[in-house]
Amino acid sequence: MSIPATLEAIGRLDPDLSAFIEVWGEEALARERRTDPELPLAGLPFAVKGPSGVRSYPARRLTAAGAVAVGSTAVPGPGTYWQTWGLGAYGPTRNPWRADRTPGGSSAGSAAAVAAGMVGMATGSDGAGSVRIPAAWCGVFGLKTTNGLLPSPDRTGLASAGVLTPTAADARAYLRCVLDTYEPVAPALPLRAVWSADLGFADTEPEVAAVALAAVERLDCAGVLRPVDARPVLLDPFGAWSAVRGGRPSQGAAVRAENDRRLDALFASADVLLTPATPNRPHGHDGPGRDVYSTALTWAFNLSGHPAASVPAGFTSDGCPVGLQLVAARGADVSLLEMAVAAQEGLIAVPP
Structure with a gap:
């Protein structure tokens, strides 16, 4: 999906879902115009988790490969100890499958945005299930990487980077980009x-x-x-x-x-x-x-x-x-x- 189509989808769907905190429309369009079309992920729109997500290691690697961040997604707001929810620009983040339910968290907006088709990839981080829980509750794929494999600001060592995509196959582009070596081998079945x-x-x-x-x-x-x-x-x-x-x-x-x-x-x-x-x-x-x-x-x-x-x-x-x-x-x-x-x-x- 192109950047203009992505921004159109966000503008149309997000008032009902509140998956985004901020949308960087003009900046994303300008970055798309400046992107080298020869880069492996040239023009691929993606969303980042939370206000600081664009500075994360995976987001920087994706951007260097030509992908374009279109906005920051909802994370839990203040006032509660439970983290399986999100607070976006339009209030609590709603589950695309059932608006009366939470999408999970803390990568709440990332999962909701992917599930609703607003973006095809969103970054997440997982310190207790914060990628896998919203992936499960929004019906999308979510991956938590091996702890310590990628740089993380979490000093406890519990949190690791992750990604949310419509399917597991869609996450190949993420791993190929963030890992220094990427050598996929088809698993021996069964x-x-x-x-x-x-x-x-x-x-x-x-x-x-x-x-x-x-x-x-x-x-x-x-x-x-x-x-x-x-x-x-x-x-x-x-x-x-x-x-x-x-x-x-x-x-x-x-x-x-x-x-x-x-x-x-x-x-x-x-x-x-x-x-x-x-x-x-x-x-x-x-x-x-x-x-x-x-x-x-x-x-x-x-x-x-x-x-x-x-x-x-x-x-x-x-x-x-x-x-x-x-x-x-x-x-x-x-x-x-x-x-x-x-x-x-x-x-x-x-x-x-």
Whole structure:
């Protein structure tokens, strides 16, 4: 989509969704005119997460490759401790599938903008699930890279860069641009896959688990994966994640070390770990409710550092998107992306 078409779509759709904080229309048009057409991403419109997103390492790499940032997307505003929402120029960010629900967060506007077709790529960052949760709830693809793979301003080491795109295949341009070396290899199918609805501790909604498991079964039928007979059980990372975020990493060291040991053992005999991306469906704009942690299935991998992604798995009976989370070995970001591409192609080949 061209820059003028992108700006037209934003102007038409964003008053209803409030996915953007700012739109840089004149600047984007001027930059498009100045862009060298020989650059690999010449004229590709993309959005950046939050007011400072244009200064992030991935955004600078995308811009250097010729892509054009068209605006900054909504992130959580002040006044609440929960982060699965966004506040844009027109108020709370609304889920494109259900306006009465949040799109997730904290990359809320990025996911909503991609899901609504305003942009085909948006940057994100993920410190507890902030790319994967909104990707799941908006029915798009979201990738969290291996912690430390790309520069991050987060001193705790929990947050890593990510991207949101309509499909996994669309994210290839992002990885090709931000990585110093990019050598995609088609995965050997079927993938050895381990499934868990709860990782041994999460209180996953039965219907959310059923939608994600149905996607796994379709991938089995499509020959994309072969389930490995194992039941992964991790220690609940809530306390350890909170300790690291609070600057007290030693308090969570024992849980972190034990979960690392268990994950190392899992990936010694499996290619990918599969879970629902969230234990719950998108909640209303008044919050998730007391003691509901939408991060329950994601933040373990911010602690461990593994790359993880969410691919659209289907919908609950009330029309809410569900994401299937794929987790791979540390550093296997390119392989994980190709696994996600194969998964999405397999889900298309074997419809519900």
